[in-house]
Amino acid sequence: ILYYDVASNQTRVLVTIAAKQAATPVAWSPDGRFLIYLVGSTDSANTNDVKPFLFDTQTSKSTPLPPDALTFLLWARSSKGFFVQGGDVTKNTSQLIYYSIDTLNAPKTLTPANTNDYLVAASPDGKRLVVTASSTAANAAQIANLYIMDSDGGNRKALTAFKAADQSVTALVWGAAGIYYSLSGANGDATTWRVNLDGSNAQQIAVGTLLDVVGS
Numbered sequence: 001i002l003y004y005d006v007a008s009n010q011t012r013v014l015v016t017i018a019a020k021q022a023a024t025p026v027a028w029s030p031d032g033r034f035l036i037y038l039v040g041s042t043d044s045a046n047t048n049d050v051k052p053f054l055f056d057t058q059t060s061k062s063t064p065l066p067p068d069a070l071t072f073l074l075w076a077r078s079s080k081g082f083f084v085q086g087g088d089v090t091k092n093t094s095q096l097i098y099y100s101i102d103t104l105n106a107p108k109t110l111t112p113a114n115t116n117d118y119l120v121a122a123s124p125d126g127k128r129l130v131v132t133a134s135s136t137a138a139n140a141a142q143i144a145n146l147y148i149m150d151s152d153g154g155n156r157k158a159l160t161a162f163k164a165a166d167q168s169v170t171a172l173v174w175g176a177a178g179i180y181y182s183l184s185g186a187n188g189d190a191t192t193w194r195v196n197l198d199g200s201n202a203q204q205i206a207v208g209t210l211l212d213v214v215g216s
Contacts, residue, residue: 001013001014001015001023001025001035001037001055002014014055015035015037015053015055015062017039020041020042020043021039021041021042022039022040022041022042023037023038023039024037024038024040025037026038026052026072027072027074027075027082028075029075029079029082030075030077030079031079032057033056033057033058033079034054034055034056034057034079034101035054035055035057036052036053036054036055036065036069036082037052037053037055038050038051038052038053038070039051039053050070051064051065051067052064052065052066052067052069052070052072053065054069054101063104065099065104066099066104066105066107068084068086068097068099068107069082069084069099070084071084071085071086072084073085073096073120074120074121076098076122076126076151077122077124077125077126078126079101080100080101080102081098081099081100081101082098082099083096083097083098083099083110083120084096084097084099084107085097085117085118086107086109087116092116092136093116093136094111094116094117094118095109095110095111095116095117096109096110096111096117096120096129096131096153097109097110097111098110098151098152098153108152108153109153110129110149110152110153111133111153112156114135114136114137115133115134115135115136116133116134116135116136117131117132117133118131118133118134118144118169119131119132119169119171119172120132120172121172121173121174121179122151122174123174124174124176126151127150127151128148128149128150128151129148129149129150129151130146130147130148130149130159130172130174130179131146131147131149131172132144132145132146132147132169132172132181133145133147142165143162143163143164143165144162144168144169145158145159145160145161145162145169146158146159146160146169146172146179146181146195146199147159148179148197158199159179159195159197159198159199160195160199160202164185166185166186167183167184167185167186168183168184169181169182170182170183170184170190170209171192171209171210171211172210173210173212173213175194175213175215176213176215177194178194178195178196178197179194179195179196179197180192180193180194180205180210180213181193181195181210182208182209182210184209190207190208190209191204191206191207191208192205192206192207192208192209192210193205
């Protein structure tokens with residue numbers, strides 16, 4: 001992995017790996033100190049042998065990360081940890097899990113019991129999260145809605161109450177003016193909406209699937 005410094009117009013090697021391996025950068029922490037990256041074999045027989053690492057620019061050292069980091073979602077805005085999507089595909093479970101840089105061996109599951117969390121976005125100040133979630137309880141409708149909560153999983157509450165089982169939330173961004181999300185129906189039609197932080201005043205603002213919000 002090479003690092004280019006705009007100010008000095010210099011390029012240097014950031015991460016060096018062994019022969020017959022390839023490194024792929026995933027995401028910088030917001031403060032620019034840490035980089036999550038993946039290392040895998042270039043041997044076609046070992047394409048599934050991919051491992052996540054954390055590079056610290058202050059020490060120039062790499063630390064192996066738990067396997068869950070392969071499903072990295074986003075950094076906490078404090079740069080003190082990151083969120084991954086855990087769970088078991090064979091059991092149709094999807095959980096939001098937080099890893100602290102200081103205690104990588106003690107992750108915290110933020111998803112309540114009998115619930116699947118899917119998409120996640122952080123507030124601009126990093127103090128809260130919005131997720132899309134559905135119930136896994138027996139006889140419950142498997143419809144994803146938006147939920148807002150503190151960054152540690154506390155004070156979780158619903159923002160929406162969708163009823164249509166043939167639509168899904170396909171994009172989610174926490175912008176300066178509220179929560180932005182996209183809905184896609186069974187026929188492939190997609191619309192983008194904005195809702196206030198208390199769940200009020202949901203309005204369609206565009207046709208198509210949301211990519212990002214400038215200034216979010």
